[in-house]
Amino acid sequence: MTPPTKGRTTGPAEAVVDLAAYRANLAVLRAAAPTALQMAVVKADAYGHGAVEISRAARQAGAEWLGVATIEEAAALRRGGDRGPVLAWLSPAGADLAPAIDAGVDVAAGSTAQLEAVLGAGATTRPRVHLKVDTGMARGGVRGAELSALFEAARAAQDAGSIEIVGIFSHLACADEPASPVNTAQEHAFGEAVAELASYGVEPELRHLANSAATLTRPSVHHDLVRVGIASYGISPGPTLGTPADLRLTPVMTLRTALSLVRRVPPGTGVSYGHTYVTKRETTLGLVPVGYGDGILRAASNAASAWVNGTLVPIAGRVCMDQVVLDLGDLAAERGDEVVLFGAGTRGEPIAEDWAAAAGTIGYEVVTRLGGRIVRTYVDAT
Numbered sequence: 001m002t003p004p005t006k007g008r009t010t011g012p013a014e015a016v017v018d019l020a021a022y023r024a025n026l027a028v029l030r031a032a033a034p035t036a037l038q039m040a041v042v043k044a045d046a047y048g049h050g051a052v053e054i055s056r057a058a059r060q061a062g063a064e065w066l067g068v069a070t071i072e073e074a075a076a077l078r079r080g081g082d083r084g085p086v087l088a089w090l091s092p093a094g095a096d097l098a099p100a101i102d103a104g105v106d107v108a109a110g111s112t113a114q115l116e117a118v119l120g121a122g123a124t125t126r127p128r129v130h131l132k133v134d135t136g137m138a139r140g141g142v143r144g145a146e147l148s149a150l151f152e153a154a155r156a157a158q159d160a161g162s163i164e165i166v167g168i169f170s171h172l173a174c175a176d177e178p179a180s181p182v183n184t185a186q187e188h189a190f191g192e193a194v195a196e197l198a199s200y201g202v203e204p205e206l207r208h209l210a211n212s213a214a215t216l217t218r219p220s221v222h223h224d225l226v227r228v229g230i231a232s233y234g235i236s237p238g239p240t241l242g243t244p245a246d247l248r249l250t251p252v253m254t255l256r257t258a259l260s261l262v263r264r265v266p267p268g269t270g271v272s273y274g275h276t277y278v279t280k281r282e283t284t285l286g287l288v289p290v291g292y293g294d295g296i297l298r299a300a301s302n303a304a305s306a307w308v309n310g311t312l313v314p315i316a317g318r319v320c321m322d323q324v325v326l327d328l329g330d331l332a333a334e335r336g337d338e339v340v341l342f343g344a345g346t347r348g349e350p351i352a353e354d355w356a357a358a359a360g361t362i363g364y365e366v367v368t369r370l371g372g373r374i375v376r377t378y379v380d381a382t
């Protein structure tokens with residue numbers, strides 16, 4: 001990645017997205033699941049990285065599929081020029097599915113009501129459907145006696161030429177804890193659901209269960225396709241799996257800005273709302289022009305660190321809506337100096353997981369929350 005120029009920002013803050021790092025992460029995930037097709041998950045604007053740019057990079061890297069939550073997200077990919085296989089797995093009540101189906105987007109049915117919504121959508125193209133099974137997450141999908149009702153209705157619809165059953169899938173609840181017995185239970189339940197569907201004479205081309213964590217740790221659930229999200233962005237699915245470096249992943253996003261004000265204050269200076277931080281000695285405070293209005297986690301108040309002139313410096317006091325104060329100590333710094341909130345970690349800067357740990361959340365939320373006034377820019381090292 002091009003080293004950012006000192007003090008140069010295009011807005012209050014810049015999220016620099018390294019597309020070469022993203023493609024390299026997909027290659028690592030491909031090597032971890034060499035026999036499965038790869039679905040690059042780009043929901044929620046590619047976890048805050050920008051769905052159109054990321055999806056192009058995913059196709060360049062050879063991802064056969066793109067996965068999104070909503071049909072609006074799928075439509076945005078089509079508007080961005082993507083023509084390849086896309087699955088949108090959420091089916092909110094009242095959603096107009098026809099434009100997505102007619103744009104060649106695969107949809108999911110996780111209940112007979114959702115299947116009816118697909119059948120009644122009024123699409124001119126025959127809908128391509130992935131049947132969603134709840135194997136233990138208790139979120140979407142059919143479970144227990146609902147399985148046979150959905151499978152029977154889907155088979156009948158397929159026999160009538162009204163749909164094509166392309167896939168059967170489920171989602172793991174505890175994949176980031178590879179030793180959890182829940183993984184084994186879900187794996188077995190999925191196998192049983194696939195067998196039950198086969199007993200209706202339906203053997204879809206794509207059985208899929210694995211997310212990033214299972215792609216990296218559980219080959220027995222790779223099946224025909226793996227759905228990789230968080231790890232493709234260079235963020236570890238969870239502390240049990242190790243750091244991105246342990247997993248040979250490179251963080252894709254660097255969140256950077258510049259100090260907008262630097263000044264010396266005496267001991268006993270209360271900083272930011274509520275004075276939850278009081279300087280113990282004379283020190284330098286640096287003002288950073290981003291806050292929770294941009295998705296910076298307020299829970300990181302007094303907890304996370306940023307990187308200024310080669311040094312990790314703590315957040316002083318509460319994260320505000322538009323600003324954060326750093327305690328720079330005796331560090332030499334001036335207005336315009338670069339501040340890296342998190343990045344690849346290769347220069348000593350924090351990574352998204354450090355902010356997650358400081359704020360009591362997961363790396364997913366750190367990047368996905370970003371928005372507001374943050375400007376995204378793209379670099380591509382190759």
Ligand SMILES: *Cc1c(COP(=O)(O)O)cnc(C)c1O
Nearest residue numbers: 041171211212227228229230231
């Ligand atoms: C978000 C999501 C994924 C990707 O999960 P990661 O942990 O980010 O790899 C896969 N499948 C479904 C159904 C999802 O909702």
